Amino acid sequence: MSISKPVYVYLQRPDSGEWVTVGRYKAGRPGEGFFKYAPSYIDAGLAWGIDPRNLPFLPGTDLTAPRYQGLHDVLRDACPDAWGQALLRQEHNLPEGGPPLQYLLKASNLDRWGALAVGSSPKPPDAKMNNPGLPQLNDVVEELVALAARRPAIRPNVRARLVRTASVGGARPKATVRGELGQFWLVKPEIATDPANIPLLEHAAQQWGAASGLNFAKTVYHPAERGWSAVRVLRFDRTDRQRHMCVSAASLLQAEYPGLLQTDRWSYPRLAEELRLAGAPVEDRIELFGRMVFNAVCGNDDDHVRNHAIVYDADERRWRLAPAFDVVPNPVETPMRLQMQLSQGRFDITRDAVLTDAHRFGFTGAPEAIAYLDDLLKRITAGFDGAAQWLDHDWKQVLQERLSHQVSILSRGQSTNDRQGV
Structure with missing residues (x-):
């Protein structure tokens, strides 16, 4: 994939929540990419490096991307993994094995991991979240299972929303739902090919780790109501x-x-x-x-x-x-x-x-x-x-x-x- 125009990278400021343009990504020759922090970001006195290892805050410097076919590591982090990539290939007729950049550009900003968003304008978008609510959890689980089995949509409106927000990582079917008190939960259902009740094993392990005095993400287990159980995991990036x-x-x-x-x-x-x-x-x-x-x-x-x-x-x-x-x-x-x-x-x-x-x-x-x-x-x-x-x-x-x-x-x-x- 080659692009002639820069891709602007936006950051939701960790202090005020305001969206700012943090920099721009530019593809060069095949397998080559460059990131530079935006002059407006520098002039505003902002200095959050978005990746302390690979994109330290170095004003005025074009920082190269040695991996992911020219895409910087933290931008690859903002791409979907296997599950989301499969949905985007199906939705946009993308070739399998294409560069990660295609998934960065096609994935929606509504549900990306972390605090970054991307777009074609120097001005940051209004990147609102648009996730189903917790009362819709059973509908979401049922639709995720149908998606994983390549079955037709049971609830087309739910499926359309799941495809639009296919930005989170991992290989298993998953979706985000809004909970009470401003919480966002990642929902992962049991699927037919599982060798065991994986959601239950994950929930038990997370509870076990927390009981051992370690810092494990909070989980809630949902027994099967329409044939499939699920676990929801509290997102730490929201x-x-x-x-x-x-x-x-x-x-x-x-x-x-x-x-x-x-x-x-x-x-x-x-x-x-x-x-x-x-x-x-x-x-x-x-x-x-x-x-x-x-x-x-x-x-x-x-x-x-x-x-x-x-x-x-x-x-x-x-x-x-x-x-x-x-x-x-x-x-x-x-x-x-x-x-x-x-x-x-x-x-x-x-x-x-x-x-x-x-x-x-x-x-x-x-x-x-x-x-x-x-x-x-x-x-x-x-x-x-x-x-x-x-x-x-x-x-x-x-x-x-x-x-x-x-x-x-x-x-x-x-x-x-x-x-x-x-």
Whole structure:
């Protein structure tokens, strides 16, 4: 895809909520793209860098895009992933395998992830949100399931709205609904090809993580009313009418996803370093360590680089680790590896792999890291009972056995690091 005109990028200011033109994107030769912060943005004294890793605030500089066929990482973050891309290809007859830029331009600003919008005018648009309300949840779930199965629309008005707002990420069918008190929820239904009740497993895992003392996104489970259950997840990039700047771990780690799957860059310790460089406090790095351990225990091996993110906190005026999301125990088997490295070159779930690079998460030394790990394993074990109330007998037994097995692997006495004081 080639474009002759610039694409203007707009930002909803984190302080006032006003929309401003933050910069412009320009495509060059095939696979080449440039972003420059707008003179009006600079003249107004604004200085929020929209991506602390790849688009730092450098006035007057054309910043190149080395990935995504010339599209900058944070703009790729604002594109839909597999589910939304499929809807846009169907709606606009787009070729499969086309550049991410086509999805950035075709996706609506109504429901993008984060606080960015794009357009053809130097003046920011009135990017209002237009999501169904929570009372329509059952209609939304039914329509999402029909879409996933490629069936005709049950409620054409609902389907049209779902297609117009197909901007959020992920591979599963999903949509956003407005809740009470200005909340926005991501709704994900059970689908016919699921090997288990995935919405229920996700809800149980999110509840389990929160009960373990970790910062997990709030979820609500909806039992099947018209044949399909669903989970709704509170969006951390929205508070009422205010959108919050977000950047994915894929962008922070400069790891194109999906794409070449450069798993050498998929690393929890490296992500902890990026949190430090972005200005997040040390407690966020330790929180990330805790999530790594929780994923190992519950068996969430879908912990890829688009399932972690940072969000800008306007009150603190700094980037923070976003709440944990998309945490789902593997429904088929107990994994022995994660998708992200636990330490350099180590994907295996062992106590050694967990502790070898623990210093990179901000612990003052090996004793603090070891004490935190052992205490966390106790909290994860204690937190299971509360989450297990959502599961039937068979799944409760499966995850209980997985918990016992994984905790035994990660517990004291299994690591040479404990003996060597590493």
